[in-house]
Amino acid sequence: MDQISGLPEAIRHDILARLPDRDSARTSVLSKAWRETWSTFPILSICSDEHFKSEDVTVDNYHSKIDKVIDYVGRRLLRLRDLGLPIKEFKLIMDYVDHKCMAHHVDLWMKMAIESGGEVLHLQLRLPGRYGGRHSPDRFYDLPLSVIESKSLTKLVLMDQIRVNQAFLTHSVKLYSVLKLSYCSNLEELNIDARNLLSFAYEGNNQPGISFQQCSNQLEVNSFSDVDFQDLCSLRKFVQNIKPQKIWASVSLFICLSILTEPEQGAFQVSSIPPTIKRLELQFSPDYEAFYFPFMNYLLSSCCPNSISFSFRSYVHGKAFIQFLYETLMGRKEGKCHCSSSNTKCWWHALKIVKVICTFKIDENADFKTMLDALPTCCADENIGFILEL
Numbered sequence: 001m002d003q004i005s006g007l008p009e010a011i012r013h014d015i016l017a018r019l020p021d022r023d024s025a026r027t028s029v030l031s032k033a034w035r036e037t038w039s040t041f042p043i044l045s046i047c048s049d050e051h052f053k054s055e056d057v058t059v060d061n062y063h064s065k066i067d068k069v070i071d072y073v074g075r076r077l078l079r080l081r082d083l084g085l086p087i088k089e090f091k092l093i094m095d096y097v098d099h100k101c102m103a104h105h106v107d108l109w110m111k112m113a114i115e116s117g118g119e120v121l122h123l124q125l126r127l128p129g130r131y132g133g134r135h136s137p138d139r140f141y142d143l144p145l146s147v148i149e150s151k152s153l154t155k156l157v158l159m160d161q162i163r164v165n166q167a168f169l170t171h172s173v174k175l176y177s178v179l180k181l182s183y184c185s186n187l188e189e190l191n192i193d194a195r196n197l198l199s200f201a202y203e204g205n206n207q208p209g210i211s212f213q214q215c216s217n218q219l220e221v222n223s224f225s226d227v228d229f230q231d232l233c234s235l236r237k238f239v240q241n242i243k244p245q246k247i248w249a250s251v252s253l254f255i256c257l258s259i260l261t262e263p264e265q266g267a268f269q270v271s272s273i274p275p276t277i278k279r280l281e282l283q284f285s286p287d288y289e290a291f292y293f294p295f296m297n298y299l300l301s302s303c304c305p306n307s308i309s310f311s312f313r314s315y316v317h318g319k320a321f322i323q324f325l326y327e328t329l330m331g332r333k334e335g336k337c338h339c340s341s342s343n344t345k346c347w348w349h350a351l352k353i354v355k356v357i358c359t360f361k362i363d364e365n366a367d368f369k370t371m372l373d374a375l376p377t378c379c380a381d382e383n384i385g386f387i388l389e390l
């Protein structure tokens with residue numbers, strides 16, 4: 001232990017950065033040097049999960065449990081401020097947030113992190129499931145002005161019950177290199193000054209119009225959609241509403257359907273090839289074979305992906321759907337598409353190349369069927385995908 005204690009502080013900080021908050025706190029009992037290292041560590045990553053388990057929370061003990069976390073966060077931040085040290089990264093994941101009694105604490109913590117010159121801010125305020133259906137306006141945390149006016153932030157992640165001011169998107173975002181907005185309230189129109197932005201991620205139930213001004217050529221845009229069939233109908237509009245057009249080439253869509261009901265009758269007809277996007281990842285496959293074609297039709301009428309990949313938790317229906325999609329793309333299946341009844345051809349009939357790729361090891365000459373059979377069903381990380389070329 002002495003040898004480790006003798007390491008320069010920068011290296012000890014680097015070791016702490018790789019540990020969960022609870023374990024990094026434990027290093028403070030190792031020696032005086034480690035105690036000092038921990039108390040000057042400029043990265044705070046606090047998750048209420050490490051302080052109490054959600055299932056143990058009751059109406060009676062809620063305040064005592066949450067107060068302990070509030071006290072802990074306050075002490076950690078104050079110590080750094082008293083030492084005149086910056087809070088470089090502040091990550092806060094809190095469950096059971098009652099905004100009425102917590103907002104002023106979070107406001108103060110944000111202010112302290114920002115005033116110290118904080119560069120990374122990750123704020124996730126989750127409401128427990130049992131309060132899920134009661135999203136009245138005061139259940140949202142309003143991102144304070146101090147964050148909006150910060151000149152030091154380069155990475156901002158906002159998740160769950162957080163409301164952001166429209167002014168924030170036009171004025172502050174130009175400084176960031178990474179921005180992630182997840183289930184934030186009131187986002188209908190996103191107009192982002194993205195001159196330094198390299199990565200933008202959007203996740204939500206609604207599909208706002210997103211436009212970027214002065215965006216870098218290296219900007220990557222990822223959109224995670226948790227949708228049902230009705231939202232799928234507006235997927236094309238969502239993709240087309242992303243401006244400017246050149247950004248489409250860097251857009252990746254991650255589609256997760258929570259409910260798949262019978263699609264409405266009537267073909268989803270479009271008269272032109274949809275925008276080409278970088279990648280489409282399906283995190284869901286239809287349960288019933290009857291849904292395969294409409295589902296694929298909706299997706300491929302909305303976007304023209306350079307690659308399609310799948311990451312289903314269960315491959316029970318997944319494999320059958322991957323096979324269906326492959327055969328359709330290879331032109332081996334006659335679908336119920338609108339080609340026959342209109343002059344417009346579906347673009348996927350004109351595919352020149354459909355290359356199958358996989359993340360697991362297999363003979364490079366293996367055909368599609370062998371690959372599909374070899375797809376491990378127990379591991380969601382392994383997958384098969386297609387590269388498409390028109």
Ligand SMILES: [Zn+2]
Nearest residue numbers: 337338339346
């Ligand atoms: Zn067709």
